[in-house]
Amino acid sequence: MNNDKASLSEMLIVALARTIRDGEVGFTGLATGGAAALYAAAIPLAAMQLARLTHAPNLTILLSGWCLNPQLERIDIMPDSEFDESLHDLPCEAQMLAYPGQYAHKRGDIDFGFSSGVQVDAVGNLNSVCIGDYRRPKVRLVGPILQPEHMAFFQREYIMAPHHDRRNFVERVDYISGVGYPGGVAGRKELGLDWGGPELVFTPKCIFGFDKEHGRMRVHTIHPGVSTEHLRESTGFDLGDLADVPETPLPSPEELEVLRREVDPRGMLTGRRV
Amino acid sequence: MPERTSKLCPLRDAAELVKDGARIAIGGFAIYQHPMAFLHELVRQGRRDLTVVGVANGNDVDLLAGAGCLKRVESSYVGLEKYGLARNFRRKVENGELEIVDYPELLSWDRFRASQENMTFWPASFLGGSDILRYNPDIKEFPCPLTGRRLWAVPPAAPEVVVIHAILGDTYGNVLVPSRRLLPQSLDITLSRSCDTLIVTVERIVDTDEIVRLAHLNEIPAFRTTCIVEVPWGAHPCPVLGHYRTDDAHFREYTGSSHTDEGFQDYLERYVYGIRDHAAYLEAVGMETLTPLKTGDAFPAEPSRQYLPDKRGAAP
Numbered sequence: 001m002n003n004d005k006a007s008l009s010e011m012l013i014v015a016l017a018r019t020i021r022d023g024e025v026g027f028t029g030l031a032t033g034g035a036a037a038l039y040a041a042a043i044p045l046a047a048m049q050l051a052r053l054t055h056a057p058n059l060t061i062l063l064s065g066w067c068l069n070p071q072l073e074r075i076d077i078m079p080d081s082e083f084d085e086s087l088h089d090l091p092c093e094a095q096m097l098a099y100p101g102q103y104a105h106k107r108g109d110i111d112f113g114f115s116s117g118v119q120v121d122a123v124g125n126l127n128s129v130c131i132g133d134y135r136r137p138k139v140r141l142v143g144p145i146l147q148p149e150h151m152a153f154f155q156r157e158y159i160m161a162p163h164h165d166r167r168n169f170v171e172r173v174d175y176i177s178g179v180g181y182p183g184g185v186a187g188r189k190e191l192g193l194d195w196g197g198p199e200l201v202f203t204p205k206c207i208f209g210f211d212k213e214h215g216r217m218r219v220h221t222i223h224p225g226v227s228t229e230h231l232r233e234s235t236g237f238d239l240g241d242l243a244d245v246p247e248t249p250l251p252s253p254e255e256l257e258v259l260r261r262e263v264d265p266r267g268m269l270t271g272r273r274v
Numbered sequence: 275m276p277e278r279t280s281k282l283c284p285l286r287d288a289a290e291l292v293k294d295g296a297r298i299a300i301g302g303f304a305i306y307q308h309p310m311a312f313l314h315e316l317v318r319q320g321r322r323d324l325t326v327v328g329v330a331n332g333n334d335v336d337l338l339a340g341a342g343c344l345k346r347v348e349s350s351y352v353g354l355e356k357y358g359l360a361r362n363f364r365r366k367v368e369n370g371e372l373e374i375v376d377y378p379e380l381l382s383w384d385r386f387r388a389s390q391e392n393m394t395f396w397p398a399s400f401l402g403g404s405d406i407l408r409y410n411p412d413i414k415e416f417p418c419p420l421t422g423r424r425l426w427a428v429p430p431a432a433p434e435v436v437v438i439h440a441i442l443g444d445t446y447g448n449v450l451v452p453s454r455r456l457l458p459q460s461l462d463i464t465l466s467r468s469c470d471t472l473i474v475t476v477e478r479i480v481d482t483d484e485i486v487r488l489a490h491l492n493e494i495p496a497f498r499t500t501c502i503v504e505v506p507w508g509a510h511p512c513p514v515l516g517h518y519r520t521d522d523a524h525f526r527e528y529t530g531s532s533h534t535d536e537g538f539q540d541y542l543e544r545y546v547y548g549i550r551d552h553a554a555y556l557e558a559v560g561m562e563t564l565t566p567l568k569t570g571d572a573f574p575a576e577p578s579r580q581y582l583p584d585k586r587g588a589a590p
Contacts (some may be wrong), residue, residue, distance in 0.1 A: 032355070032356040033356070066456065066457060080356050081305070081355050081356050082304065082355070083303070083304075083306050083456050083457070083458060083515060085513070085515075085519055085569065088454075088456065088515065095454075095456070096457070097454075097455050097456060097457075097460060098455075098457070098460035098463070099380065099383050099457060099460060099461075099464075105380070106399075106400075129376055129405070134405070134409055135370065136368070136370050137367065137368055138368070139364075139368070140359075140363070140364045140367040140368050140374070141353075141359070142351050142352060142353035142359065142360075143349060143350050143351040143352055143353070143374075143376050144350055144351075144376050144377070144378055144379070144404075144406060145330070145350050145351045145378075145379050146350070146378065146379040146380065147378070148378035148379075148381070148400065148401070148404055148406060149378055149379065149380050149381075149400070152400035153400060175405045176403065176404055176405040176408075177376070177404065177405065177406070178404075179402070179403035179404055182403055187403075188403070190402075191402030191403040192399060192400065192401075192402040192423070192424045193400065193402060193403065
C-alpha cells in the first residue's frame with residue numbers, strides 16, 4: 001500500500017464518511033461525465049461504503065434510489081445510467097420494482113441524500129431548472145427532478161458541487177427547485193417543511209455548513225492550499241469573517257488504508273490509479 | 275359463439291387516435307423504453323399542439339419538440355441523462371416556442387395515481403418555498419380539513435391518451451410485463467390505469483395461450499387496452515429492459531444532429547419523413563446494428579404447474 005498524500009477526492013470522501021451515523025439510510029443517484037459523476041455519485045458511494053466498513057455497519061445504501069445495498073466491490077466500472085443493464089444484474093439485497101416501493105420517503109425514511117445544482121445560493125436553495133428568466137431562459141436545464149423531495153423529505157441533504165465559482169455560488173438562485181433555509185429553520189417550519197434541508201456543501205475549495213438560525217451558508221472548513229481571498233473571489237455571496245475557519249481535516253492513515261484497500265481497491269470510485 | 279374482437283391495428287391507425295391538441299402521456303422513463311416507433315409515426319402524420327404530461331422525459335419529448343409537435347410539457351425532467359441536455363427541447367423553451375410546467379418527480383408520479391383513483395387532485399405537503407408554486411397557477415393551497423396543516427392540491431395528470439411500449443401482448447390487448455421489471459416498466463403500468471384510451475405497441479404478438487401460461491405477469495388485461503400494435507424494435511434507440519440494449523451510436527447521432535434546427539431536420543428526413551413506415555426505418559437502421567443489441571429473454575419458458583395450455587384439465 002502506498003503512502004501517498006490523500007487526494008482531494010479522498011479528503012472529501014473521508015470528511016463525508018465521518019458525518020454518517022450507524023443505522024441510517026442514504027440515497028444516491030447516478031451521473032456521468034468527469035467532475036459531475038465524481039461529486040454526484042462516486043464520492044457519496046465511497047463515503048457510504050467507508051462508513052459501513054469503519055463505524056456504520058447497519059447503513060443502508062440506496063444506489064440510484066432503487067438498488068439497496070449493492071455489492072459494489074463486484075464491479076469494475078461504475079454504471080453510468082439509472083437503469084443500466086449492468087446495474088440491473090448487480091448483486092444487491094433488494095431491488096425497488098415500483099413506486100411506491102420499499103421506503104416511505106414522505107414519512108422521512110431517508111436519512112440523507114445528495115443533490116447538485118447549477119446554482120446554489122446563500123441560504124442553500126438549489127436550482128437545476130433554468131438560468132435567467134423562467135419564461136424565456138438564457139439556458140433551460142433539465143427540471144427540478146427529485147430535488148424538491150430531497151430537500152423536503154430527507155432528514156438532511158448533502159449538496160455536492162463539482163464547480164466552485166461565482167456563477168455557481170450566487171446570492172439568489174434564478175429558480176428555487178430545492179428549498180434551503182429561507183428564514184432559517186423557523187422559516188422552513190412556516191413553509192410547512194418540518195425537517196430536512198441542506199447540511200453540508202462539498203466543493204473543490206471548501207466545505208460549507210449552515211447557520212440554521214439565520215439560514216445563511218457559512219464556511220465550515222477550507223481545503224488545504226486554498227486561500228481565504230481566493231475563496232471570496234470564487235463565491236458570489238458574502239462569506240463573513242473567515243479568520244477562525246479551520247482547514248478541512250486530512251484522512252487518518254487508517255481511514256486511507258481502508259478506503260484504498262477495501263472500499264475502492266480498483267480505483268473505480270476515486271479514479272485513483274492502481 | 276360470437277367471436278372475440280381483435281384489437282390489433284396498424285401503427286398508422288393507432289397514431290390517428292391522437293388528435294391535434296391532445297393531452298398525452300408517453301410510456302417509458304428518461305431515455306428508457308419509450309414507444310419511439312409510435313412517436314415517429316405521430317411526427318410523420320404532422321401532429322401539432324400536443325401537451326405531454328409525464329414523470330421524467332427524454333428523447334420522447336425532445337423528438338416531438340424538434341419536430342414541432344408540441345405546445346406544452348408537464349414533467350420533472352426533460353434530458354438525455356448521459357447524452358446531455360435535450361437540445362431540441364431546450365432550444366424551443368429558450369425561444370419561447372414551448373411551454374414547460376415543472377413538477378417534482380415523485381409528485382409527477384402521484385398525479386397519475388390521482389388519475390388512477392379518479393381524484394380531482396393529489397395532496398402535497400412539501401411545496402412551500404419552491405418556485406414550482408410560483409409559476410404554476412394550477413396548484414392551489416388549502417388547509418387540511420382535519421388538522422389545519424398547509425397543503426397544496428395538485429392537478430391529476432389526466433392524460434386523454436396513453437401510449438406505452440411493451441415486450442409481449444396478444445391480439446385482444448393483454449400485455450405482459452416481466453417480473454424483473456424496474457421503475458420505467460412500473461410507470462407504464464401506472465400510466466395504463468390513468469386513462470380511457472390506451473395504445474400499446476409490443477415487440478411481439480403472441481398466442482393467448484402464452485398469456486395464460488404467464489397470467490401472473492399480465493398487468494394490463496385486455497379490457498384496458500384500446501388497441502395493440504406489433505412493432506419489433508419499437509423503442510429503438512431506447513433500450514427495452516430484459517430485451518435489448520440502448521443503441522449508443524444512434525443516440526450519439528441523434529444528439530449530434532440536434533444542436534441546430536437544420537441539423538435535426540436532416541435527422542428527421544433520414545429516419546422519419548423520408549421513410550415510409552417502421553419496416554423501412556428498421557432497414558435504414560440496419561439489422562446488423564440491431565441484432566447485437568439483443569439481451570436475454572425477459573420471459574423464460576417455465577412450465578405451467580397444473581394445466582398445460584393445449585390440454586385444459588388434463589393431468590400434466
